[in-house]
Amino acid sequence: MGIVEREREAPRPGPGDIVVRVRAASLNKRDLFILRGTYPLRTREGIVPLSDGAGEVVAVGDRVTRFRVGDRVAGSYFARWRSGPLSLDLFDQLGCTLDGMLAERVVLDEQWAVRVPDHLTWEEAATLPCAAVTAWNSVAGSQPVLAGQTVLTLGTGGVSLFALQLAKAQGARVIVTTSSAAKVERLKALGADAVVNYAEEPEWSRRVREATGGVGADRVVETMGPDTIEQSMRSAAFQAQVVLLISRGQEKPDLHISADAYRVTMATIRRVFVGSRDDFEAMNRAVAVSRLRPVIDCTYPFARAREALDRFARGTSFGKVVITFS
Numbered sequence: 001m002g003i004v005e006r007e008r009e010a011p012r013p014g015p016g017d018i019v020v021r022v023r024a025a026s027l028n029k030r031d032l033f034i035l036r037g038t039y040p041l042r043t044r045e046g047i048v049p050l051s052d053g054a055g056e057v058v059a060v061g062d063r064v065t066r067f068r069v070g071d072r073v074a075g076s077y078f079a080r081w082r083s084g085p086l087s088l089d090l091f092d093q094l095g096c097t098l099d100g101m102l103a104e105r106v107v108l109d110e111q112w113a114v115r116v117p118d119h120l121t122w123e124e125a126a127t128l129p130c131a132a133v134t135a136w137n138s139v140a141g142s143q144p145v146l147a148g149q150t151v152l153t154l155g156t157g158g159v160s161l162f163a164l165q166l167a168k169a170q171g172a173r174v175i176v177t178t179s180s181a182a183k184v185e186r187l188k189a190l191g192a193d194a195v196v197n198y199a200e201e202p203e204w205s206r207r208v209r210e211a212t213g214g215v216g217a218d219r220v221v222e223t224m225g226p227d228t229i230e231q232s233m234r235s236a237a238f239q240a241q242v243v244l245l246i247s248r249g250q251e252k253p254d255l256h257i258s259a260d261a262y263r264v265t266m267a268t269i270r271r272v273f274v275g276s277r278d279d280f281e282a283m284n285r286a287v288a289v290s291r292l293r294p295v296i297d298c299t300y301p302f303a304r305a306r307e308a309l310d311r312f313a314r315g316t317s318f319g320k321v322v323i324t325f326s
């Protein structure tokens, strides 16, 4: 499956819908999996891709109460998941089972959208729905990280950088791993208290333990899965929480944790899948108060969307890859 450009009639809102003029969209791993046909959820043929996008409301249906023309909004990843726990009947996702945000104008049920913080540019606002909400849920959902606790994040992809920024906004100490010496200063400028090079030190949990006086991290935001879970568990404090974002890799279908790692920690593993509309709105309040600015790696115009996907697929970006609409 690839991207095909299509002309469609300008959309009109149904009674409970809003029409959004999309100003920017952003990319996530899931979008690549969908385009390659490897995403586990069945997607509709001809679907408009991408879960993440932000824009202004240009028309509203007769029964719309949540928004007015001119409001700045983004779609919520799980369109039907408003609050509480996720369940299988709430699994519809923008850009997967429902049309997504890679279009000049989109129609959304008003319940599927949230207002975005005023201080963000369109490009910044477009980065929030998947990576930022996932990071928020990882550090602020179920037993939020407390000020003074230590959070460990892995690498410099979109989710990890949001987790770093959001954890700092909550007063946490943050340790980050990266394979790149060139990224260390940028991570410190974002607030990282310690940076560990996992390429130089395969047993990088030792460095994390050293940086925490032997105690380990209270929260590990595990963005990699099979390749890193062993070191993540060894980095975790005795009663830590390890937030697991992927549970299998393409080459390693099983998540292997050694008996020795179980010996050094009693950490709870919590699985997170993005978050609800309530999570998105709670995060937006935190982003607004802390004046957080999302990290954008690069921006491409809509006409060069394929190049944006290629760039993101290389997996070397520092933060988010964004597509803009004029």
Ligand SMILES: NC(=O)c1ccc[n+]([C@@H]2O[C@H](COP(=O)([O-])OP(=O)(O)OC[C@H]3O[C@@H](n4cnc5c(N)ncnc54)[C@H](OP(=O)(O)O)[C@@H]3O)[C@@H](O)[C@H]2O)c1
Pocket (backbone or CB within 6 Å): 028, 029, 030, 130, 131, 134, 154, 155, 156, 157, 158, 159, 160, 177, 178, 179, 180, 183, 198, 223, 224, 227, 228, 244, 245, 246, 272, 273, 274, 315, 316, 317, 318
């Ligand atoms: N469960 C959920 O709700 C959810 C939501 C969103 C994303 N995800 C998943 O989370 C993962 C991260 O996604 P993303 O878009 O933020 O980032 P990404 O683009 O997948 O991350 C790329 C970065 O990962 C780092 N990396 C690669 N191998 C690593 C390793 N062995 N140890 C530590 N870091 C490593 C590299 O950082 P350096 O260059 O600094 O080394 C690289 O820049 C993806 O697998 C995605 O599918 C899950």
